Amino acid sequence: MTQDQLKDAVAAAAIDEIKPWLERGTVLGIGTGSTANLFIDRLAALRDDFKGAVASSEASAERLRGHGIEVFELNSVGTVPFYIDGADEVNAHLHMIKGGGAALTREKIVAACAEKFICIADASKKVERLGEFPLPVEVIPMARSYVARELVKLGADPVYREGVVTDNGNQILDCFDFMIDDPVAIEARINAIVGVVTNGLFAARGADVLLLGGEQGVERLP
Numbered sequence: 001m002t003q004d005q006l007k008d009a010v011a012a013a014a015i016d017e018i019k020p021w022l023e024r025g026t027v028l029g030i031g032t033g034s035t036a037n038l039f040i041d042r043l044a045a046l047r048d049d050f051k052g053a054v055a056s057s058e059a060s061a062e063r064l065r066g067h068g069i070e071v072f073e074l075n076s077v078g079t080v081p082f083y084i085d086g087a088d089e090v091n092a093h094l095h096m097i098k099g100g101g102a103a104l105t106r107e108k109i110v111a112a113c114a115e116k117f118i119c120i121a122d123a124s125k126k127v128e129r130l131g132e133f134p135l136p137v138e139v140i141p142m143a144r145s146y147v148a149r150e151l152v153k154l155g156a157d158p159v160y161r162e163g164v165v166t167d168n169g170n171q172i173l174d175c176f177d178f179m180i181d182d183p184v185a186i187e188a189r190i191n192a193i194v195g196v197v198t199n200g201l202f203a204a205r206g207a208d209v210l211l212l213g214g215e216q217g218v219e220r221l222p
């Protein structure tokens with residue numbers, strides 16, 4: 001199977017996971033990226049079975065609206081029963097690196113408001129130790145150089161993702177050569193640097209369920 005077929009298989013599995021719980025008033029939290037897009041495309045068939053969605057990016061909001069799914073402001077919704085999103089890396093504890101699509105801050109905010117975070121990923125995303133994928137850090141533009149120097153002190157090799165402006169008007173530093181032994185501690189440590197909006201470690205609030213697509217089918221963890 002191709003990677004896209006594996007992503008679509010987990011998107012389908014996520015539909016099966018949430019379908020029994022959908023009610024007329026349900027507002028879902030929806031992530032960003034190619035796997036989330038496949039989920040959105042499948043969700044379109046169920047659009048009359050729930051109220052709408054909160055999106056973690058302008059791109060996902062546009063895709064949802066394109067399918068006739070109403071998009072709500074998070075402030076008007078409060079909590080969502082499910083947040084469904086992909087990941088760039090995920091470990092056995094369901095800690096993740098996210099933000100390859102630069103949507104990490106809004107993803108983290110919607111995830112924080114979710115009763116259940118369902119991570120959907122193809123098997124290539126599962127790792128023993130997080131960090132092979134460069135960890136994204138969203139920064140206030142004027143703080144970029146300062147934050148980069150602080151990240152070097154932590155052992156990372158930060159690289160400015162040129163030409164990318166987040167939905168929040170900020171910039172991204174990608175931390176290369178930064179293997180992460182203690183995701184909870186590193187997440188908090190980086191977030192404590194002045195000028196950091198947030199970083200792409202989702203460890204303090206990891207996923208609750210991982211649907212992992214491999215050649216043998218979709219595995220559900222834990």
Ligand code: 5RP
Nearest residue numbers: 033034035086099100101103
């Ligand atoms: C975007 C993300 C995505 O979830 C992550 O990059 C995975 O993307 P894809 O499903 O395209 O592999 O965090 O900011």
